[in-house]
Amino acid sequence: MIKVLVLSQHAERYRELIEDVGLRGAELHYALDLEQALPVAAGCEVLFGAPDLLASALPHCPDLKWAQSSWAGITPLLEAERRDYLLTGVKGIFGAPMTEYVLGWLLALERQIPQRFAATSWDDSRDGHVAGKAIGIMGTGSIGAHLAQQCRQMGLSTRGLNSDGRPVDGFEQCWVTDQRLEFANGLDYLVALLPHTADTDGLVDAALLQQLAPGAIFINGGRGNAVDVDALLAALASGALRHAVLDVLPEEPLPDNDPLWSVTGLSITSHTAAPTPGRAIVEIFTENFRRYVEGQPLNYPIDFERGY
Amino acid sequence: MIKVLVLSQHAERYRELIEDVGLRGAELHYALDLEQALPVAAGCEVLFGAPDLLASALPHCPDLKWAQSSWAGITPLLEAERRDYLLTGVKGIFGAPMTEYVLGWLLALERQIPQRFAATSWDDSRDGHVAGKAIGIMGTGSIGAHLAQQCRQMGLSTRGLNSDGRPVDGFEQCWVTDQRLEFANGLDYLVALLPHTADTDGLVDAALLQQLAPGAIFINGGRGNAVDVDALLAALASGALRHAVLDVLPEEPLPDNDPLWSVTGLSITSHTAAPTPGRAIVEIFTENFRRYVEGQPLNYPIDFERGY
Numbered sequence: 001m002i003k004v005l006v007l008s009q010h011a012e013r014y015r016e017l018i019e020d021v022g023l024r025g026a027e028l029h030y031a032l033d034l035e036q037a038l039p040v041a042a043g044c045e046v047l048f049g050a051p052d053l054l055a056s057a058l059p060h061c062p063d064l065k066w067a068q069s070s071w072a073g074i075t076p077l078l079e080a081e082r083r084d085y086l087l088t089g090v091k092g093i094f095g096a097p098m099t100e101y102v103l104g105w106l107l108a109l110e111r112q113i114p115q116r117f118a119a120t121s122w123d124d125s126r127d128g129h130v131a132g133k134a135i136g137i138m139g140t141g142s143i144g145a146h147l148a149q150q151c152r153q154m155g156l157s158t159r160g161l162n163s164d165g166r167p168v169d170g171f172e173q174c175w176v177t178d179q180r181l182e183f184a185n186g187l188d189y190l191v192a193l194l195p196h197t198a199d200t201d202g203l204v205d206a207a208l209l210q211q212l213a214p215g216a217i218f219i220n221g222g223r224g225n226a227v228d229v230d231a232l233l234a235a236l237a238s239g240a241l242r243h244a245v246l247d248v249l250p251e252e253p254l255p256d257n258d259p260l261w262s263v264t265g266l267s268i269t270s271h272t273a274a275p276t277p278g279r280a281i282v283e284i285f286t287e288n289f290r291r292y293v294e295g296q297p298l299n300y301p302i303d304f305e306r307g308y
Numbered sequence: 309m310i311k312v313l314v315l316s317q318h319a320e321r322y323r324e325l326i327e328d329v330g331l332r333g334a335e336l337h338y339a340l341d342l343e344q345a346l347p348v349a350a351g352c353e354v355l356f357g358a359p360d361l362l363a364s365a366l367p368h369c370p371d372l373k374w375a376q377s378s379w380a381g382i383t384p385l386l387e388a389e390r391r392d393y394l395l396t397g398v399k400g401i402f403g404a405p406m407t408e409y410v411l412g413w414l415l416a417l418e419r420q421i422p423q424r425f426a427a428t429s430w431d432d433s434r435d436g437h438v439a440g441k442a443i444g445i446m447g448t449g450s451i452g453a454h455l456a457q458q459c460r461q462m463g464l465s466t467r468g469l470n471s472d473g474r475p476v477d478g479f480e481q482c483w484v485t486d487q488r489l490e491f492a493n494g495l496d497y498l499v500a501l502l503p504h505t506a507d508t509d510g511l512v513d514a515a516l517l518q519q520l521a522p523g524a525i526f527i528n529g530g531r532g533n534a535v536d537v538d539a540l541l542a543a544l545a546s547g548a549l550r551h552a553v554l555d556v557l558p559e560e561p562l563p564d565n566d567p568l569w570s571v572t573g574l575s576i577t578s579h580t581a582a583p584t585p586g587r588a589i590v591e592i593f594t595e596n597f598r599r600y601v602e603g604q605p606l607n608y609p610i611d612f613e614r615g616y
C-alpha cells in the first residue's frame with residue numbers, strides 16, 4: 001500500500017469525494033492542518049492538497065515522491081527549497097469559470113449593470129457593447145485560450161501574449177513578452193491570466209497601460225504580482241483606464257482598512273474568479289494516482305524552473 | 309422620381325447616412341415630427357421611419373405604397389386601420405446586442421457583480437455560473453436563435469417556445485405555445501423575446517412562473533404585453549424568482565413615481581437592451597429601396613395578420 005496524505009482545510013470534503021470513487025492501492029490519511037498531519041507524515045509517499053500546507057509539510061515527509069496540488073497557484077511549493085519530488089498541478093478546469101468571470105465583468109461594465117441593477121428612474125442612455133472590441137490576453141495557456149475562443153464567438157478581436165510569441169488557437173495574433181507594448185497598443189480590454197513567476201512580476205506597468213485605447217478596461221484574473229498597483233491607480237485617476245477589476249492581490253485577503261477598497265473605478269472580487277471545483281480536482285488526483293501506481297507519466301507536471 | 313418621406317426624431321442622422329450612400333431615383337424629404345411632415349406628405353409613395361410617427365402620418369399619405377419601419381416594434385402600425393400598403397420591418401441586427409444584454413445580466417447576477425462592483429471588504433463567498441444551466445427562450449426568431457447559439461457555446465442547455473413548435477437551430481428542443489408549461493418546467497433562466505401580438509399577451513403568467521426551477525431568473529427583452537406584472541411581483545416576493553430584469557413595460561417610459569422602481573429583485577433597463585443602430589437600419593432601407601425600384605420582393609415584409 002502507498003501511504004497518501006490529504007492535507008487541506010477541505011480534507012473532509014475530499015475524503016467523501018475520494019471514497020465515492022475509491023483509490024485502489026492507497027493507505028489514506030486526512031489532515032486539516034499541519035498539526036494533524038505531523039503524526040502521519042513519516043512514510044508518506046504521496047501528498048495531495050493545498051500548496052501552502054504542503055509546503056509546510058515538506059520537511060516532515062522524508063519519503064515524499066509525488067505531490068498533487070489542489071490549487072492552480074503553487075507559489076509556496078515553488079519557493080520551498082526542496083525539489084526532490086514530482087509536483088503536479090491542476091489544469092483544464094478553470095477555462096469556463098474564468099471566461100464567465102471576464103465576459104461577465106466586461107458585459108456588466110459596458111451595459112452599466114451595476115448602475116441599472118437598482119435604477120430608480122428611466123434612463124435610456126445608450127449602453128456599450130463588446131462586439132468589435134479588441135481584447136488582449138496575457139497568458140495563452142488553457143484558460144486564456146478558452147477565453148479567447150469565446151471572445152471570438154462574441155465578435156471581439158483577440159490578441160495573446162506569451163513567453164515565445166507562439167500562435168495559439170483562438171488568438172488572431174500572439175506576441176512575445178518583450179513586445180508587450182506592441183501587443184497592448186490600442187486594446188479596448190486587457191486581461192492578465194499569468195502565473196506567478198519571476199518573469200511576470202510587474203508586467204502590467206505604466207508603460208503598458210499607456211498603450212491601451214482611451215477608456216480601456218483592465219481585469220486581473222491571474223496572480224497579483226503581475227500588476228504595478230501604483231501605475232494602475234494613476235491610470236484610473238487620469239481616466240486613461242475606465243475601470244479595473246482585480247481578482248488577485250499581492251496580499252490576500254486584502255485587509256478591510258486597505259485604501260484600495262475605496263478607489264473609484266476599481267472593483268476587487270476577492271479571488272473568486274475561478275473557484276476550484278472539488279470534484280474535478282479529485283478526478284485529476286485519482287487519475288494521476290492510477291497513473292502513478294501503474295508507472296505511467298502523470299498529467300500536468302510542474303517544471304520547478306519555469307514555474308508552471 | 310419616387311417621393312420618399314423620412315419621418316423620425318433621428319431624421320437628420322438618417323439624412324447623413326442616406327447621403328453617404330446615395331438613393332438613386334428618390335426625391336427625399338425629411339421630417340422630425342408630424343407637423344414637419346404634413347406639408348410634404350401628399351404624393352409620398354414611400355415612408356421610412358419610426359412606427360408611431362408613421363402611423364400618425366398614414367391618413368395624410370394617400371399615395372403611400374410602402375412603409376419601412378426603423379424599429380423592431382411596429383405595434384402602432386399594426387393597430388392602425390389602414391393596411392393597403394406594404395410594410396417592412398428590420399431584422400438580423402438585434403441578435404448580437406440582445407445576446408450581450410441577456411448574457412451580461414445572467415453572468416452579472418450569478419457573479420454578484422452589482423454587489424462586488426463597489427465591495428468594501430473581502431468576500432470570497434462562492435459565486436454562481438451559467439454553464440450547465442437550462443435556459444428557455446420564448447421566441448425563436450433571428451434574435452432568439454442568436455442568443456440560443458451563444459448560450460450553447462457557453463455550456464447551457466437551450467429550449468425554445470414558438471407558435472408551432474418547429475425545430476430551430478441553436479435550440480435543443482422547441483415547444484409550441486400551448487405546451488408552454490412543459491417548456492418552462494425546471495428552467496433556471498426564462499427569457500422572453502416575443503413580439504407584441506394578441507397571441508403573446510400575458511404568456512408569462514403565474515402558471516408559467518410556477519414551473520421554473522426555484523430561484524430562477526426571468527428577463528424580458530421583447531415587449532411589455534407578454535408579462536403579467538402582478539404574477540411576476542408575487543413570484544419575486546415569494547422567492548420563487550431570484551431576480552427579474554425588465555427591459556420593456558406596458559407603459560414607456562415608466563414614470564419616476566411608479567412603485568415598480570422600488571421592487572426588491574427587479575431591475576428595469578429602460579428599453580436599452582437592443583438599441584437600433586442607425587447605419588444598419590439605413591442599409592436595410594436603401595437595399596429595400598433598390599429592390600422596390602427594380603420591382604423585386606422586399607426584405608422583412610410584415611404580415612399584418614400575424615403581426616410580425
